[in-house]
Amino acid sequence: MWREKLQLHKTNPIAALYPSCKFLILCLYAVCSFVLGSIGVGEGDYPLFLIPWFFVVPILSAASGVWKRFVHAFRAVLFIAALILVVQALLIPSEKVVWQLGFLRIYQAGLKSGLSLSFSILNIAGMFVWLFQTTENKEFTRALEDSGMNYKAAYVFISSLQMIDVLGKNSRTIMNAQRARGVETEGNMIVRAKAFFPSLVPLIVGAITSSEERVLTLESKGFDVNGPKTSLFELKKSGKEPLAGGIAIVVTLAVIVGRIVVWVL
Amino acid sequence: MGVVIEFKNVTYSYPLTDEPVIRDMSFTLEGGKFYGVIGENGSGKTTLCSLIRGFAPSFYKGELQGQVLVDGKPTVDYGPGELSLKIGYVFQNPFNQISGVKDTLFEEVAFGLENFGVPPEEIEERVVEVMKMTNILQLAEKNPFELSGGQMQRVALASVIVLKPDILVIDEPTSQLDPEGTESVFKIIEEMKKEKKTVILVEHKIDLVAEYADEVLVLKDGRLIRKDATAKVLTDMSLEKEGVQLPQMAILGNRLVESGVPLRYIPVTEAQACEVIGEAIRKGGK
Numbered sequence: 001m002w003r004e005k006l007q008l009h010k011t012n013p014i015a016a017l018y019p020s021c022k023f024l025i026l027c028l029y030a031v032c033s034f035v036l037g038s039i040g041v042g043e044g045d046y047p048l049f050l051i052p053w054f055f056v057v058p059i060l061s062a063a064s065g066v067w068k069r070f071v072h073a074f075r076a077v078l079f080i081a082a083l084i085l086v087v088q089a090l091l092i093p094s095e096k097v098v099w100q101l102g103f104l105r106i107y108q109a110g111l112k113s114g115l116s117l118s119f120s121i122l123n124i125a126g127m128f129v130w131l132f133q134t135t136e137n138k139e140f141t142r143a144l145e146d147s148g149m150n151y152k153a154a155y156v157f158i159s160s161l162q163m164i165d166v167l168g169k170n171s172r173t174i175m176n177a178q179r180a181r182g183v184e185t186e187g188n189m190i191v192r193a194k195a196f197f198p199s200l201v202p203l204i205v206g207a208i209t210s211s212e213e214r215v216l217t218l219e220s221k222g223f224d225v226n227g228p229k230t231s232l233f234e235l236k237k238s239g240k241e242p243l244a245g246g247i248a249i250v251v252t253l254a255v256i257v258g259r260i261v262v263w264v265l
Numbered sequence: 266m267g268v269v270i271e272f273k274n275v276t277y278s279y280p281l282t283d284e285p286v287i288r289d290m291s292f293t294l295e296g297g298k299f300y301g302v303i304g305e306n307g308s309g310k311t312t313l314c315s316l317i318r319g320f321a322p323s324f325y326k327g328e329l330q331g332q333v334l335v336d337g338k339p340t341v342d343y344g345p346g347e348l349s350l351k352i353g354y355v356f357q358n359p360f361n362q363i364s365g366v367k368d369t370l371f372e373e374v375a376f377g378l379e380n381f382g383v384p385p386e387e388i389e390e391r392v393v394e395v396m397k398m399t400n401i402l403q404l405a406e407k408n409p410f411e412l413s414g415g416q417m418q419r420v421a422l423a424s425v426i427v428l429k430p431d432i433l434v435i436d437e438p439t440s441q442l443d444p445e446g447t448e449s450v451f452k453i454i455e456e457m458k459k460e461k462k463t464v465i466l467v468e469h470k471i472d473l474v475a476e477y478a479d480e481v482l483v484l485k486d487g488r489l490i491r492k493d494a495t496a497k498v499l500t501d502m503s504l505e506k507e508g509v510q511l512p513q514m515a516i517l518g519n520r521l522v523e524s525g526v527p528l529r530y531i532p533v534t535e536a537q538a539c540e541v542i543g544e545a546i547r548k549g550g551k
């Protein structure tokens with residue numbers, strides 16, 4: 001009865017795809033992004049195809065039933081991409097100025113490189129967000145182990161993923177502790193920068209010392225024992241993998257053929 | 266049962282230190298007995314546990330003189346993971362004793378069994394049994410990272426007990442627990458004793474050691490200054506000078522004897538105190 005409870009029962013067919021199939025889709029998507037990004041449009045040679053292509057990511061996430069989680073995780077990526085776009089557009093000079101306001105100038109070369117970089121990031125990072133929001137950590141572990149990866153390497157991969165949450169929580173605890181001792185952690189950039197080291201050092205040192213105990217824990221629980229391991233959690237294919245993979249391959253081929261056609265014409 | 270653990274003139278120092286943490290220690294521990302280890306902070310209790318489990322010197326490195334034998338074989342000769350089926354080790358900080366890769370407590374407790382390749386049906390059976398025993402079954406679906414200290418400590422104990430080792434080394438298992446939780450942990454440990462397991466327990470709560478342990482080892486500055494039956498060690502007032510905290514009942518008994526109340530023996534537990542002091546009062550009344 002317990003074993004049954006531990007299994008995942010996903011109702012959404014996209015989310016239920018086998019992790020390696022999702023990863024294939026991600027790789028093909030990245031290939032398409034590069035191909036589409038190489039098509040220049042208009043007199044500035046802007047990689048405009050990347051922009052409509054990017055809409056695939058949110059649509060896919062919504063169709064996978066993880067819209068809210070996707071938006072939550074994606075905000076940081078969006079911020080970085082926007083920052084890159086602005087910085088590149090303003091700072092890479094070229095002869096042609098597209099737009100000017102006072103001393104701020106957006107140059108053509110800057111805009112081109114900014115668009116290319118920021119939308120490539122949005123596309124690829126967005127797909128990773130989708131992959132991680134639709135796949136549970138234990139699915140990754142099982143998929144990696146089933147694919148023949150060493151169990152130790154799989155452990156490192158998964159525990160690093162888990163670590164992100166744990167370190168986040170720890171850093172909040174440390175921040176609170178430092179605040180209680182009078183370290184200012186809120187305010188302008190300089191105040192925050194000053195609070196950076198007193199918060200970061202205990203976090204990192206703590207993580208290192210706890211890793212020692214983690215090793216001992218694993219050793220006490222026979223992690224290093226040679227011989228076959230068993231698992232309570234079983235990962236099954238949903239049966240839709242050939243279809244999903246097929247669609248991804250067809251789309252990729254179409255994009256590549258399209259690119260060649262544009263090139264030849 | 267015979268000797269399961271033997272220390273032969275063991276001196277051990279951690280790397281990059283001059284002073285040994287354990288000095289010239291020799292003793293034997295018998296199978297099926299419950300040993301309490303007491304001593305001040307920094308007296309070497311945790312290092313003693315690491316030595317028994319073989320983490321010192323194989324993991325911590327450092328310098329070991331003499332021999333630590335488990336079932337007649339030096340710990341340094343055991344292969345990786347071999348000792349984990351023989352010796353279950355629960356250490357102090359409960360927060361770092363989780364695998365860090367499991368989403369639910371049930372899987373966390375099952376982690377060790379998975380590593381040993383136990384069939385899933387049996388894993389389920391054993392995990393449910395142990396979780397019932399340690400009273401954490403109602404938390405089975407929680408995330409291991411979201412537990413309180415006390416819950417974590419019981420999880421740490423459960424995930425080691427589930428492996429059914431013959432020897433249990435437990436380092437301060439009740440530091441985060443309330444009195445009720447502490448009592449329940451001792452009940453679990455007593456259960457282990459009934460199953461003929463050897464238990465080595467480091468614990469500061471001396472009244473509980475007095476109640477449950479068969480023998481007590483007293484450490485001071487890395488030396489073993491006393492190893493004897495619980496009642497003998499814990500009634501020895503001279504140990505107070507060595508910084509050992511004696512059970513309240515033993516102190517009371519000693520004071521009563523000093524002031525002329527004839528007690529048949531010095532009690533170390535509440536039950537014993539009730540018995541002997543009651544006897545003395547009844548006699549005095551007549």
